[in-house]
Amino acid sequence: MKKTATIWLFIGLAGALLLPWYAQDSGFWTFEWLFGGFGSAEAGSALTLALFHGKWWLFPAVLFIGLSGLGLAAIKKHQMLARTLIIVPALGLFTIVVQGFVIGRIGPNYFVEFLSANGAADGQIGMGAGALVVLASLLFMLTSGISGSGKGRGDAFIVGLIGLIVALVAVFVFFPVSQILVEAFKTSEGELSLGGFFARIFSPRIWSLACVVSDSRCGPAWNSLFLAIMTGAGTTLLGLAFALIATRTNFRAKKLLRVLTIIPIITPPFVIGLALILLFGRAGTVTELLNEFFDVPKTRWLYGFWGIYLAQLLSFTPIAFLVLIGVVEGVSPSMEEASQTLNADRWQTFRWVSFPLMRPGLANAFLLGFIESIADFGNPLVLGGNYNVLSTDIYFAIVGAVADSGKAATLAIVLLSLTLGAFVVQRFWVGKKSYATVTGKGDSGQHASLNPVLRTVCYATAIPWAAFTAVVYSMIIFGSFVKLWGYDHSFTLEHYLRAFSISFTNGIRWTGVAWDSYFTTLTISTIAAPLTALVGLATAYLLVRQKFWGKGAFEFSTMLSFAIPGTVIGISYILAFNVPPIELTGTGIILIIVFVFRNMPVGVRGGIAAMSQLDKSLDEASITLGANSFTTVRRVIVPLMGPAILAALTYSFVRAITSVSAVIFLVSAKHNMATSFIVGRVENGEFGIAIAYSAVLIVTMLTAILLLQLVIGRRRLRREDRVQMHGKIKINPAGT
């Protein structure tokens, strides 16, 4: 405890005495603040600002770091020191946060008269490097104090990790989301009212069940719920079929199947919807053919529930597949062998052994499908017809002809409650059983193959689906090479040239209109992906391996940002981070942060599913041999988590590239993203260039994924990648 705290003390001292407290206009990494001197009003540290520039409210930053230092130097008794390190840094954090909110950009927000008279009339700008370092130092001194007092088994790494993630989630999820949810309780005059909130949230416009008994339509809450359940179930089943084929059969084109299942996940929004319209819309290719040959009337069936459902199945099956493949692979062959030795046939083995062991995977896949569907924005927008769902209603409550943030917030609360419900049900179904199957004990390494009926069922669902995906994508590629998709099908390269032309006169000049947003998108996603995986898997590790107070609430809070529709996140980020103490709007950082905290839940879910399978005895063996928890994570758990890490990295990378609703409000002139560019083109009816751009993005992401797969590789479980052949292990029935 003492060593960790001392190191953080010195870091904190440096932050309070030397680094500029406020954000620097020229950027921190230009180091211009070094030359301006830390005594100046712009680049001053907390100490110099407090002493020479009248910013006395920054003094606590120095004071509490100093007090912690005194404590560390003077107090010898362990328990005393631990208690001091809890109380002093906690007070420091509290005062720094309070001053940040009390003194705003244009002057004090509270205690206006007193503070204006005492030097705070001009306000202050957003916090910078110094503030960040001081806050981190106080936080980690606090956690080392907590661990020193015996909590968390005295493991400083674990307590520090918990503290860090709690702090990050609080700042980047709870704080912004609370900003917008408060709106639900405000009346149109801006006063808080509980009655108005209840009137709104139970309004029949949201909850109408009219469609069950008559022709009229149901409320968006039921629509969303029904769609989400159907999508969750559908994607889980399809994902399972793909995962079983990939691991339990000798299907020849496994590689191809894998690629086909990955492509939808890397498709920018709107593209699948557009392709479906061109295939199945009233004037679509398939519709025309059916009409010509079978006299099927041309209808608009695609616009509504079935269209969204189809598009969501196409889009989200890969997520279920990614979660399930790790789990299906991980089910221990020795269990299956044991079952067969006990005379079970292959169906019984699957039904009573393999399948129950896949439960955490299935539950997580369903939950992800459910949440993805309920928060999906692009597909309902294009294909929704008159089938209203919550996510689009929220968007139009914010940007529509009557902007009603109260209504948007209310709908967001309904949506969140649905997610919470699904989360609770999932927990209930998985229960408290053990699903550990990767145990470190030897086994033959061969998975039992599927029984013939099941195999046929898997083939019959997965292969037509894969073929369908292939058709949809050929349509998209085709669309990028024709003049006017749907009307003038003469070949052209014009779309690609407009977006991605390069001129070689006077050196290389990127003259295409898409290059700017392309480079920004790649940079931001490349930074965001490893961060997302890191935060996500660290959280998963805490949830699966550690016991601490408030774990359930902690788990739910990490899922929160994923369940909230992007539009709400986008607006709440502007509300929260446009003004001091944290000023981020207009930067690339806000995009990185929104991606990290929005996509973190996928890392968490995938990590939990994979880690539930690793037997705890592996950790215990490592700890018994004298390794600490960090070494155990690094040397034992991480190597066994290959697929989960790969999934988290891949997913966060592509989500950062393809997400649209969250970034619409956060992109700025200097940091424009590919999707917002594409949406602009789609709105403008220029499908050609939008699809050409999408095709380039797809190729980019595919390359990145293949590279990642090469680098990370597959985990070696001492199991060969093969499936036990029928009849290879013959168990004679008793008596023969």
Add this chain to the structure above:
Amino acid sequence: MKHSLKLGIAVLGLFVAAPQVAFTQELNLVCSAEQDWCDFMVNLFEEETGADVAMVRKSSGEALAQVRAEASNPKIDVWWGGTGDPHLVAAEEGLTQASGVDISELQDWAQNMATISDGKTIGIYAGALGIAYNSELLAEKGLEAPKCWADLADPSYVGEIQVANPNSSGTAYTELATFVQLFGEDEAFARLKAIGENVNQYTKSGSAPSKAAGRGETTISIGFMHDMVKLASSGFPLEIVAPCEGTGYEVGGMSIIEGARNFDMAVKWVEFALRPDIQSRSVEVKSFQVPSNKNASVAPESPDLASIKLIDYDFATYGSSETRGRLLARWDDEVGPN
């Protein structure tokens, strides 16, 4: 122990960075017109002034939501383009400020925008509301071409008409307000209800119905004529109708944000965007709106506002939040899909 340190430092390092520099020659622009037009204008302006324009395109609803959210610390200087209603709302809420530029060369409808908003919003273009139909599909179904608003209530068009939902789309709200001004409130709702019997979908976005008609997903659409002209000129079989009873129109707005950091540059942009030579060039990027400067040339394809029977659209009344709220509530009760 020291590992928690490494972890902390790694996370720290990534969050330490800083906001941008504010050069004097900088302008932050949010553009709610079509992407091509936005790019085109920015290039022209940068060439002429040497300023560094940072532009982002957002729909007018999104732009208004952002301007509102950023009110206490605005990052945008000018908001150019997009239908006038959100600009008027921003002016009403004090989110924008007057630029004080000379507007005497502008058409009356453009000056009117400035008058009702105390100079905070200036009209830059106008576009009339109209009907479009897919000529191929109409012939295939053997239907008559509509000529008037009244024709749209004809039962033969059942399931063939598409129009946006006025709750989400400014285009559709303009249609609703036009009906009320043409026929009086009670009759307007009766007519909208009758047309509603033929509507196959109330779309979210105002330009979606005409795109659907172009692609043959619906036969008839209601929307702004300049959008339809653009679709027709890119090759879709759309015919455009100016309804015989008369029709309403939108005026595109331009506003300087209250508290803009580059106010002088913003004023330069406003003056630039109102110049006849600049407005005349919009046709180069296939924008067929009618320019607001009297001396700017109008593209031959643009709907000729002189030959269309335009109503005297009352932007002050129908742009106010109160009227809007009342009309939309009534639309939800009597016309909208439930």
